[in-house]
Amino acid sequence: MAVSAQGVTDVRDAPHVPGNVLASIGALLLGMLLAALDQTIVSTALPTIVSDLGGLEHLSWVVTAYLLASTAATPLWGKLGDQYGRKRLFQAAIVIFLVGSALCGMAQGMGQLIAFRALQGLGGGGLMVLSMAIVGDIVPPRDRGRYQGLFGAVFGTTSVLGPLLGGLFTEQLSWRWVFYVNLPVGVVALAVIAGALHIPRRFARHTIDYLGTFLIASVATCLVLVASLGGTTWAWGSAETVGLVVLGAALGVAFVLVERRAAEPVLPPKLFRIRTFTLSAVISFIVGFAMFGAMTYLPTFLQVVHGVTPTMSGVHMLPMVVGMLLSSTLSGQTVSRTGRWKVFPVAGTAVTAIGLLLLHRLDETSSTAEMSSCFLVFGLGLGLVMQVLVLIVQNAVSYENLGVATSGATFFRSIGASFGVAVFGTVFAGRLEDRLTGAFRGVAGVSVDALKSDPRGIAALPASLRPAALHAFAQSISDVFLYAAPVALLGFVLACFLKEDTLRGSVTAPDVTETLASNPVERSSYDEVCRALSVLGTREGRRQIYREITERSGYDLLPAASRLLLRIKKHGTVEPGLLAERSSLPLAVVIAAVRQVEERRLAEREGLDLVLTEQGREVAERLALTREESLAALLGDWWGPGRPTDLTQLVRELTGELCGSDREQPQNGAPTGSR
Incomplete structure (x- = not known):
């Protein structure tokens, strides 16, 4: 503890924490590491996976299956943990995640990989929500902000390291090690939790909204299936496409009716009567749409079009991730200090749209400096808006709706991510087929279907034909960003209609896990206030x-x-x-x-x-x-x-x-x- 010349004390002494608590925190961090790493480590391995297993048109589902499963499972894990105890559920989540990881590593086809990724996502949702909730069970309120900050640091680190490690494993070992690497880490986490984690038995009875959870997951699945299969596998006017649209609409109506009567709805309809929440939900959807769509297809652009290794594609993406982390952190801190926030979603959506237009300009001749600059601008735009959206939703609702509104905002970002990846995949597959067909029409010995299934076939083409193939891939991927730009502009228009209410003193910038994570973080209203006040209390103590x-x-x-x-x-x-x-x-x-x-x-x-x-x-x-x-x-x-x-x-x-x-x-x- 420091003492100034005036004798004023500055409280900085860290609390004494028992060794078993520190071991438990370490195991929880490992659990968070598993879930966080798996959201980013796969992206740089996707081109190699597609080359090995085929099914380029279904590449988006490797990401989408995980996102949908983890998003749907998150509220269930949170409430089941309250009701039946979190330790065993956390262990079950790790086991499910590890089984899914092992099966993903052994997958022999794209269909198997997609199914096993969904299983992995079920466990990943539990890892994310329960690791954060257990902190509240074993750490006093004063120190929760500090420990939750550690989880944010882990997630931020994995956002940077994930693409690098994915490329490294893919290049030096095999893409299968992207999944196998989870196994030793998960086993260590299981062992430590079994021996060191002792959680007080405090159970809270909940009426779990199983039907509402099933319905909203089904609606999301229908939408994503239409977006990913419509116009490619099925014609837009086909019976399958129309049937999915009708089914999705019917399930949506059923969801609204069920939520109006549910004792503890997974997404209360009354939240949508709050203009700030509704606008923030739509903007969150758009942010997820742009962010994960780009993160899924940029490694393909780098590896196929520019011929960089999987590891170097991760290095090339660092400017985007660093830009996201930098602007997200700075915007959150600025809002907490000044209380002014509207400029950030407005500027963030505008910069994101500009970033997408810059990405559209990239082609096979773009330099590394040009690509890095575009990636940085895009990342800065996403970071400016992500942190603030959660914060303003927390500020707009009553205490009783604080927890569900926070998870609701991130829920819509997760659905947007699933939808965006699917739409990007459809646009890419459709444009690629058209461009490859146009480039090689009448050329003997060139199979368009083979090039689509395995981009490595470009290297086997005669030197005179390779530029046309590379150009087709480059333009198909860059068109994806052009199609996404109007969506980001819609977010800009909606952000202009946000009403800048005065921030409550207890509303502070959320941790990184809530702004970068793909799946929602489910916490009660009590937990949200506890987090905010503990952060403020610690900061005020230092002052x-x-x-x-x-x-x-x-x-x-x-x-x-x-x-x-x-x-x-x-x-x-x-x-x-x-x-x-x-x-x-x-x-x-x-x-x-x-x-x-x-x-x-x-x-x-x-x-x-x-x-x-x-x-x-x-x-x-x-x-x-x-x-x-x-x-x-x-x-x-x-x-x-x-x-x-x-x-x-x-x-x-x-x-x-x-x-x-x-x-x-x-x-x-x-x-x-x-x-």
């Missing part, structure tokens, strides 16, 4: 929290003296020597604080310990109340007369933890429990 609450309470005390009084209030007694030993507070500062509270008769000696006097008890009560009021003020209109009891409990818990650290008490007490 000399004790001086602030002392001044607000109207006392002329050293910040260290206020800290001392609050610890005595919490623990009954405090031994000054032990306080100096167990914290990073220098002994001289402790002595000055002790002298002040004794001189002002706020505390007195009982042997080596200090105890509060009647006057000291009043001062400590006032200091604690001030801290509670400052936290409550951050909740804004959520802290009204009819506020939920869990909010009151959370504020009191955080007040106790931020005003007195358990590791500084004389006895070995257990850490304050979490909800």
Whole structure:
């Protein structure tokens, strides 16, 4: 703990965390690593997978199957974890994920791979939601923001490393190792969780909306099937295409009717009466559409058209990922500091549209510098809008809808990602067939179907024919970005209609897992507020929290003296020597604080310990109340007369933890429990 020249303390000392908790956090991070890595590591391996298994027209389904399954499963994993306990469910999610990974690695055809990716997605949805939820079971509210930040860091790291590792495994070993690499990591996570993770048994009864979950997943599947198969495998006017459209519409109507009557709907219809939520949901859909569509086909462009290795295609994509991380982080921090947010979705959708138009200009002659610049612009645009969309949705809804609105915003991004990948795939396959047919019509010995199924066939063409084939692939992929640009422009128009409401003090930039993850992060309203207040509390602590609450309470005390009084209030007694030993507070500062509270008769000696006097008890009560009021003020209109009891409990818990650290008490007490 640092001490300024004025004697003001700056609380930076990390809490003492038991070894088994640290081991459990490590295992949870491994679980998150598995799910996060699998969303990015596959992209650079896709061209090689297609060359090996065939089925270029179905390439998009390798990504889409995972996205749809993980998106549909997320709310179920969250509520089942509340109801039946999270440890066993988390272990089950790991097992499902590992089985899916092993089967993906052994797939002998594109149909098998797509089916096994869906199984993998079911487990991946559980890994994502349960790893975040278990943090709330084993870490006190004060420190959840810090640990959830670790999960964000893991996800951000995998976003960068995923394409690189995917290329490295594909090039040096086999594309199958993109999936096999999950097995040793998952086994370690299972072993650590079995031995170290001990979660308090707190069950919450839920009426799980199985029917609503099934219906919305079915609607999404119908839409994606129409987008991916219509115009290619089936004609647009065919009975299959029309039948899927009709079925999707009927299931959509059924979903609305079911959700109106559901006790705990997976997506409450009343949210769509809030204009900000509705606009944000549509913009989230568009962001997912553009982001994952591009991330799926850019490696194909790099490897097929420019002939780079799978590893180098991952390197070439780094500017896009770095741009996303950079602008996402900066926009979130700026909004949290200034409270102004509308400029970011407006600018982000505009820059994304510009990025797509720049990507459309790329061809087989584009230089590395030109491609990197285009990738960077596109990534910056996505990052500007992703972070803020979750934040403004949280700000627009009531407390009771906070959790479901947060997951709802990311849910629509996931559906957009599935739909975008499918649409991009349809456009690419259709344009490629037309261009290859036009380029090689009447040319003997060239099979268009063979080139579509295995792009490696380009290398076997005569030198005079290769440029035409490369140009066909380049133009087909770049056309995809041109078709996506109007969708991004629609997002720009919708963003202009967003109403910039004042941010609540408790609404802060969400962690990276909520802005880069493809599948929603399902947390309760309580968990969302807990995350936000713990982040604010930690940040405020670093900014000399004790001086602030002392001044607000109207006392002329050293910040260290206020800290001392609050610890005595919490623990009954405090031994000054032990306080100096167990914290990073220098002994001289402790002595000055002790002298002040004794001189002002706020505390007195009982042997080596200090105890509060009647006057000291009043001062400590006032200091604690001030801290509670400052936290409550951050909740804004959520802290009204009819506020939920869990909010009151959370504020009191955080007040106790931020005003007195358990590791500084004389006895070995257990850490304050979490909800």
